[in-house]
Amino acid sequence: MLLETASKLTFHPSALALLLESSGKSLAHLNGVDILVIAVYFAIVIFIGFYLKGSTNTSEEFFMAGREMTAWIAGLSFVSANLGSLELMGWAGSAYQYGILATHWYWIGAIPAMLFLGIVMMPFYYISKTHSVPGYLHLRYGDGARALSAVSFAFMTVLMSGINMYSMAIVMKVVLGWNLNFSIWVSSITVALYVALGGLRSAIFNEVLQFLLIWLGALLVPILGLIEVGGWTNLRAQILQRLGSGEYVHMWSTLGHFHDNPMGVHWTGIVFGLGLVISFGYWTTDFLVVQRVLSAHNLRAARMAPIIGAGFKMAVPFIVILPGLLALSVLPFHLVGETQAVATGQHSYNEVLPLMLVRYCSPGLLGLGVTALIAGFMSGMAGNVSAFSTVWTYDLYGAFINKKATDKHYVSMGRWCTFVGVLISVGTAYLVQHAASIMDYVQALFSFFIAPLFGTVILGMLWKRATKAAGFWGLLAGTGTAVGLWAWVHFDPSALRYVALSADAKAMAEDMYRALWSWLVCVIVTIVVSYMTQPKKESELEGLVYGASRIPEERDEHWYQRPIVWAGVIAVLFVILNVIFW
Amino acid sequence: MREAMSIWFFAGVLFLLYGIIILAEGFWELSHPPANPPVLFNLHPSIWWGAMMTVAGLAYTVRFWPRVKR
Incomplete structure (x- = not known):
């Protein structure tokens, strides 16, 4: 979610409300064939929910999909849980606004962390047999860190689901002219049905379908766009000619100073803030995505899943960033920011993806593109709701309220709290309808x-000396630092030059540096408190910490089946791509 | 008793249905072109995209059709 959060730095949720105001009429009109395409999707999604109900009778089946997923399914679901429609539209808009710099959020902002999760962290998550990230904190640090993490995650996840729901309703209103209430209720009832019936397995099935649909629906835009402009070389030349600046087509060469690039970021912020802290924090500890990998059927599959996900993640800019760049060349009008769009009636950056869909897609194909957007929104909601249901049932209800209930009771609790989660999401959606700025606050809150x-998880996994008290106080101090820095800049914008190290820094840089400082504070406090308190015995750390755990041996028939080999291949590709687009 | 339906079977069915719908629409558009055709309509993307989806969908549906358990 944090990368999604980052994406909303450009696609501000409250800006969505402006989008609504700016749209006099809808961007596209669907005909009968398009409606049929959308109806087929809804029918299949609901059928999957009913079909899988029979195979979700135990808590392990309902919350962990029976830990039966293959590496490919877990990997696609892992990357798909993050590939929401708001992210697609937001980053396509960012590509139009900032150029190819936006690709950093897909490459350095994801790939190293995903590979690290697969190679280094997954063994500890997997062999500890934890059901969740707060569950791992419980095993490693005890109930304090677990409670803090579970409460914040459950609360924020369900709010994010509501924001996702509201965002979808607005996009459907702007693109298709659909009624807000219709979109909110149809999507929420569908999600509640298929998650409550089929649990995580159903959510994962739908995420895989959504991933394929997004590619099917969005891939035509870059293909036809490249045909129209005459290939990548021509596209670069046209952008240079039209904008008179090379900064839109270079990823690294303009990051030497904050004012050399349109994002107002510095390479240290991108490498350390985004690449090291934000990205690692999101991809390795956000339970929404980690839950997908925990559903793998063995350790090898669990390690391969993030690596497969990384391969696909690296390809996503082709359907997100490239359409934004193509729009710079082919659209006959200029897109503007939300505020200006409201004032002048022009189209905004955030409408770039729907505009490109409408440009190239005739009936049927347009329905497919719209279905991809709907699927992205719904699976985002389903991901939030299923993760909420797991953390509530295992880490709050089962841990603190009713420890001795039967397995059947916990499954029933999971189903009911799926409905409750969806209802709270609907409530949030209506709340933000009346106070759109709440969305920005919730997003910021999540990033804290x-x-x-x-910091807490990685020290717990790699350092035997980290103690129970240190886990709790480090997490609390880091979170407090993030809140404090955010409030400082919020009430005194000039403080940005201290938080982000430069007066030229923009909001995006602030987010990166705030994450970096809060992580550093968490790590320092954890280390200091650890040396002041008594560590656990090494025997109690078996299966939880590097150096105190025996990692089960994996027997691959051939060298090329080893996760480390594939991680190496992805890493080499990652370096090559960054050099090509330097 | 049949095997459980796999995710790839669902994906195949979805691709196949979409492929047929879009392909049919593409052929219909040959004789009834839209009043405001999209850019590059002359390439008939509905036909080749729909055909590709139909073939991929058919292959996955057949390959992952739930078999009878022995």
């Missing part, structure tokens, strides 16, 4: 927890 959580 992820970076410090990464």
Whole structure:
């Protein structure tokens, strides 16, 4: 979610409300064939929920999909849980606004962390047999860190689901002219049905379908766009000619100073803030995505899943960033920011993806593109709701309220709290309808927890000396630092030059540096408190910490089946791509 | 008794249905072109995209069709 959060730095949720105001009429009109395409999707999604109900009778089946997923399914679901429609539209808009720099959020902002999760962290998550990230904190640090992490995650996840729901309703209103209430209720009832019936397995099935649909629906835009402009070389030349600046087509060469690039970021912020802290925090400790990998059927599959996910993640800019760049060349009008769009009636950056869909897609194909957007929103909601249901049932209800209930009771609790989660989401959606700025606050709030959580988890996994008290106080201090820095800049914008190290820094840089400082504070406090308190015995750390655990041996028939080999291949590709687009 | 339906079977069915719908629409558009055709309509993307989806969908549906358990 944090990368999604980052994406919303450009696609501000409250800006969505402006989007609504700016749209006099809808961007596209669907005909009968398009409606049929959308109806087929809804029918299949609901059928999957009913079909899988029979195979979700135990808590392990309902919350962990029976730990039966293959590496490919877990990997696609892992990357798909993050590939929401708001992210697609937001980053396509960012590509139009900032150029190819936006690709950093897909490459350095994801790939190293995903590979690290697969190679280094997954063995500890997997062999500890934890059901969740707060569950791992419980095993490693005890109930304090677990409670802090579970409460913040459950609360924020369900709010994020509501924001996702509201965002979808607005996009459907702007693109298709659909009624807000219709979109909110149809999507929420569908999600509640298929998650409550089929649990995580159903959510994962739908995420895989959504991933394929997004590619099917969005891939035509870059293909036809490249045909129209005459290939990548021509596209670069046209952008240079039209904008008179090379900064839109270079990823690294303009990051030497904050004012050399349109994002107002510095390479240290991208490498350390985004690449090290935000990205690692999100991809390795956000339970929404980690839950997908925990459903793998063995350790090898669990290690391969993030690596497979990384391979696909690296390809996503082709359907997100490239359409934004193509729009710079082919659209006959200029897109503007939300505020200006409201004032002048022009189209905004955030409408770039729907505009490109409408440009190239005739009936049927347009329905497919719209279905991809709907699927992205719904699976985002389903991901949030299923993760909420797991953390509530295992880490709050089962841990603190009713420890001795039967397995059947916990499954029933999971189903009911799926409905409750959806209802709270609907409530949130209506709340933000009347106070759109709440969305920005919720997004900011979510980002406060992820970076410090990464500090707590990574020290817990790699350092035997980290103690129970240190886990709790480190997490609390890191979170407090993030809140404090955010409030400082919020009430005194000039403080940005201290938080982000430069007066030229922009909001995006602030987010990166805030994450970096809060992570550092978390790590320092954890280390200091650890040396002041008594560590656990090594025997109690078996299966939880590097150096105190025996990792089960994996027997691959051939060298090329080893996860480390594939991680190496992805890493080499990652370096090559960054050099090509330097 | 049949095996459980796999995710790839669902994906195949979805691709196949979409492929047929879009392919049919593409052929219909040959004789009834839209009043406001999209850019590059002359390439008939509905036909080749729909055909590709139909073939992929058919292959996955057949390959992952739930078999009878022995």
